[in-house]
C-alpha cells in the first residue's frame with residue numbers, strides 16, 4: 001500500500017481511498033486514479049466503438065464486469081423477442097464486446113444477470129476501499145460497501161477501458177448524519193428522500209457524501225445500498241458509508257469476495273478505512289430520524305418531496321418568481337391542484353423494482369403489506385426483481401405467490417419501468433407509484449407521472465388505489 | 479474533436495433550473511448510433527408537448543433563437559443520468575457553450591470532452607443575462623475561451639474559470655486519452671506495485 005500521506009492529519013474514508021489510488025497528478029491539479037472495478041452495462045456500445053476506432057483493447061478485462069440491464073425484456077428471457085432491432089442490438093452488443101475482450105459477462109440466460117448496482121454487491125464484486133466506476137449515474141450505490149463509486153460518461157468509459165484509470169479533480173466532502181431510531185413504516189428510502197428534500201437536488205454538487213450516524217449504521221446492507229443509490233439525486237459525485245461488521249457479514253462468502261487468508265487480511269485492512277476521529281468535512285448536515293415519516297414526491301424533481309401526511313404545495317405562496325413558475329409547471333405536468341392531500345391522489349400504476357429498491361428485503365417489505373390483499377381495481381401493478389438471484393430467492397420464499405395472488409405482474413430482472421428503455425413504459429397521462437429514483441418529466445415514458453416512494457408505500461398504494469400512509473395498513477394499526 | 483472557436487452568437491434563454499438529461503435527450507433515443515444527428519432529438523418531448531399546447535413554442539423553436547450557439551439556463555443544468563448523448567444532442571444542434579450557475583457534475587465533465595463548454599457564472603450574473611435575453615430576443619453574447627470571458631449584450635464582461643488542461647484540449651481539439659496514453663508507464667508502474675498487494679487482487683481468479 002502506497003500511503004504517503006501525512007499520518008498526523010486525520011483523514012476521511014474518502015481521502016484514504018483517494019490517496020491509495022493516486023497514480024499521478026497533472027499540472028492543473030487533476031489526479032489520475034486507478035480503477036479497481038469497472039462495471040459495464042448494455043448502453044456501453046458507443047464506448048466500445050470509440051475504443052475500436054482507435055485500435056485499442058480493454059487494458060484490464062479481469063477488472064471489468066458486464067451484465068445487460070437497461071434494454072433486456074422483463075416479460076421473457078428471449079432477446080430475439082424484442083421488437084425493436086436497435087434495442088436488441090444494444091443488448092447483444094454487450095455480449096459480443098465482452099466476449100471479444102474476455103470480460104466476465106452474465107447474460108439473460110444466466111440467473112446472476114440483473115441490474116449492475118444490484119449484481120455488484122450481490123456477487124461480492126464491490127469491496128470496501130476500492131474505486132468502482134460505471135457508465136451509469138447510480139454507481140454511487142456501491143459506496144454503501146465502503147467504496148468510492150461514481151458514474152461516468154461514455155468517453156470516460158472508453159478511457160477506463162483503455163487505461164484502467166480516470167482523471168478526476170478532488171471533490172469536496174460532505175457528512176450527512178442521521179441519528180436515532182426509525183419508526184415503524186419508515187425505511188431507508190424515506191431517509192434518503194428526506195435528505196434530498198432537506199439539501200435539494202444540487203445540495204451536494206461537487207461533493208462526496210459520507211452518510212453516518214446511528215440511523216445509518218443501524219441500517220442493513222440493503223438499506224445502506226438504497227441510501228447511497230440516491231446520492232446522485234442530491235447532486236453528489238458519490239455517497240459512501242464506512243465499512244463495519246454489517247458490511248463484512250454481507251460480503252463474506254460471496255462468489256467474488258476474497259477467501260481464506262486473503263479474506264482475513266482484507267478485513268483487517270478494511271477496518272482501518274473509516275474516517276479518523278476529528279477528520280474534517282467541507283460541509284456537515286444532521287437529521288433526526290424520529291422526524292422522518294413515510295415520504296412521497298409530488299413534483300418532477302426528487303427534491304419535490306413531502307411526508308405522506310402532507311399536501312401539494314401552493315405556487316402562490318412562493319415569493320421568488322422563477323421558483324413559483326417552476327412549481328406551477330411541475331404541478332401542471334403532474335396534474336395536481338395546490339393544497340391537495342397526497343392521500344387523495346389516485347394512481348394508475350405501481351412499480352416495485354430498480355437499483356434503488358429491487359432487492360430481496362424490498363420485495364419482502366412490500367409483500368408483507370400486500371399479503372392477503374388485492375391490487376385495487378384499475379391499477380396495474382408490477383414487481384420486477386433487481387436480479388435473477390433476487391427473483392429466485394423471492395420465489396423460494398413464496399413472495400412471488402403473494403404478489404401474483406394479489407394481482408401483481410411478477411417479471412424477470414432488469415431496469416424495466418424505471419427508465420423504460422426496454423419498452424416497459426407508463427402510458428401518457430398515467431400516474432405511477434414507483435420505488436425508483438427519478439420523477440423527472442417523461443422519465444417512465446413520454447407524459448408519464450411518477451411519484452417516488454418506498455416499497456412498503458408502493459405496496460400500500462397498490463392495494464388502495466391511491467396514496468395512503470402505510471402505517472395504517474400495518475399489523476396492529478387501529 | 480474540433481478546436482473550440484470564439485463564439486459571437488445569439489444566446490438562448492432557458493429560464494429553468496434542474497433541467498435534467500432526460501429532458502435534454504429522452505431515454506428512448508439512447509440506442510441511436512452516434513452517427514445520427516442527435517440535434518433532432520434535443521428536448522424532443524418538451525418541444526412536442528409545447529407544440530401541442532396553447533403556450534408559445536419551446537424557446538428553440540422560436541424565430542430569433544433557432545440558430546443560437548449559446549444556451550443560458552438556471553442552476554443544476556444537466557443533472558440526472560450520465561448519458562453523454564445529452565451533450566451530443568446540444569452539440570449537434572449547434573450549441574458550443576452553456577452558461578448556468580451550476581451543472582450536474584457528470585454532465586459538465588462529459589461536455590468538456592465533446593467540445594461543449596460549460597460556463598459557471600454567479601447566480602446574479604445569470605439572472606441578469608436571462609433578463610436581457612428575454613427583453614431583447616435575439617441579443618448576442620460573446621464567449622471567448624482564450625480570455626475566459628463572457629460579454630453580455632450590454633457590454634458587461636464576466637470572467638469564468640475553466641480547468642487549464644481542459645482548456646488546452648478544447649482550444650487545440652485534443653483528446654484526454656492521447657495524453658493519458660503518453661503517460662502509460664506511470665500506470666504500468668502503479669499497477670505492478672498495486673497488484674503485488676494481495677488485498678487489492680484477492681478476487682482476481
Ligand code: SF4
Pocket residue numbers: 069070115117136138354355356414415418419436437
Ligand atoms: S434501475 Fe433505473 S436508475 Fe437503476 S440503473 Fe436501471 S435505469 Fe438506471
